[in-house]
Amino acid sequence: MGLKADYRPLVYLGLAIAVVSIVIAIVLKYLLPFAVGMLIALMIDPIVNRIELKLKISRGIVVILVLSAIFSALGYLIILAISRLTFELGKLINILPSYTDFLSAILSDIGSFMFSIYDIIPKTVLDYLLKNWGQIISYLTGFLSNFYTFLVEKLGLIPNILVFLIFTFLSSYFFAKDKKRIMISIRKILPHNFYKKLENIQLELLISFVGLIKAQITLVMISTLITIAGFYILKVDYALTLGIICGVLDVLPIFGPSIIFIPWAVFSAIVGNIKFAIALIALYLVVVGCRQVLQAKVIGTHLGLDPIVALISIYVGIKIFGFLGLFIGPLVVVIVRAVIQSGLIPPLVNRT
Known part of the structure; x- marks a missing residue:
């Protein structure tokens, strides 16, 4: 019995992750x-x-x-x-x-x-x-x-x-x-104790959601600054305006700033400006690379997650939900953490 009891928190944790993921999938499909x-x-x-x-x-x-x-x-x-x-x-x-x-x-x-x-x-x-x-x-x-x-x-x-x-x-x-x-x-x-736990979960989720938005804003600002600096180095006209536009497009799923960089680079190559086209592609790769490198760290910091946990949640989320997994993965981790902290399921480690 004692051996089974040791594994009970892991079972609860697995069930919590599965239930939260299923609920989020249902909400995204029917109740978004x-x-x-x-x-x-x-x-x-x-x-x-x-x-x-x-x-x-x-x-x-x-x-x-x-x-x-x-x-x-x-x-x-x-x-x-x-x-x-x-x-x-x-x-x-x-x-x-x-x-x-x-x-x-x-x-x-x-x-x-x-x-x-x-x-x-x-x-x-x-x-x-x-x-x-x-x-x-x-x-x-x-x-x-x-x-x-x-x-x-x-x-x-x-x-x-x-x-x-x-x-x-x-x-x-x-x-x-x-x-x-x-x-x-x-x-x-609801019973009073259960309602109080839900209040705690609600507060935790609201704080985490705000943190997720702050993380995305931070990433967009970094991408925008890099893009603007790159455009100024390349002596592009309207570097500030175009940099801001590319930075804002960074929040779009699938396409992002590529809808500006790729056609622009292709067009430059077609008209014979090969060096500028290569420079645009290089700048685009720098912007995308910096975002990918900083993503787990920034999201983990704003959500209070360890960077490796944030990285795993992002990867698994993308594998299951596609691009939206970038947000859903960390959100599942945050919800499960809030459920554990509220006492609805036992913690993995007994601190008593």
């Missing part, structure tokens, strides 16, 4: 607008309380004003980013074919450059590139065209995005407006 609405309600609660006490107006009106400001700014930025990206890609695709003649004119210069590095690149590769240059341009144009078509098709998701935003807005409104009534109802349903 309500989960996001609850988080928004918790985050704006201090602001709503302060305005309500200072201006002496209805809490519902204050919540509507705060949420309207947040969602209006967010919606404007999203629509602006999508519209601008679609316009720039369309413009790039339209002008690419016109550069075919120009590329033929500078082909000899590119060939000379390639043969100058003959010792590095095999002759068969160089011959293939020279003979199939037109096909390479056609493939590149087709790739960008397909990517552009993909983005345009994704614009068809706008109705779904609008539905998501509407339900998120409504849920955050009701959670923020009726917070006290909801908490009183929960308190009446």
Whole structure:
């Protein structure tokens, strides 16, 4: 019996991780607008309380004003980013074919450059590139065209995005407006001890969620500063503005700043500015590399996790949930830690 008792905390821990992961997966698939609405309600609660006490107006009106400001700014930025990206890609695709003649004119210069590095690149590769240059341009144009078509098709998701935003807005409104009534109802349903433990978990999760946001902001700021510095070194026009844009894009899943760097580098290479294209790719690799190196350390510091634990949680999260695992992995660890600290499951080590 004693041997089984020693393994009981590990069993509880495994069950807690499994249950939390399953719950998060269900929430992401079916209840995401309500989960996001609850988080928004918790985050704006201090602001709503302060305005309500200072201006002496209805809490519902204050919540509507705060949420309207947040969602209006967010919606404007999203629509602006999508519209601008679609316009720039369309413009790039339209002008690419016109550069075919120009590329033929500078082909000899590119060939000379390639043969100058003959010792590095095999002759068969160089011959293939020279003979199939037109096909390479056609493939590149087709790739960008397909990517552009993909983005345009994704614009068809706008109705779904609008539905998501509407339900998120409504849920955050009701959670923020009726917070006290909801908490009183929960308190009446649950036993006092269990409710107190849930309060502790709620506080821990709120602190951890804020820490996760701070960690992402820190990573974005680091990426932005590196990008701006790199653009100034490369003497790029509007280095500050472009650096800020690339830094903000760093929070986007899958694409990130690559939607700026990669097309720009490809276009520079096509028009013959090979050195600048290589420099852009090098800068992009530096930005991505620094983020990957610092990610576990920064997230671990802001969430109070050991860097190796944060790194493992990020890796496993990405393997299970994809890109979202970058956030979900550490979140699972934080939730399980909060559950253990609340006393809902026994700790792994008995300190008595």
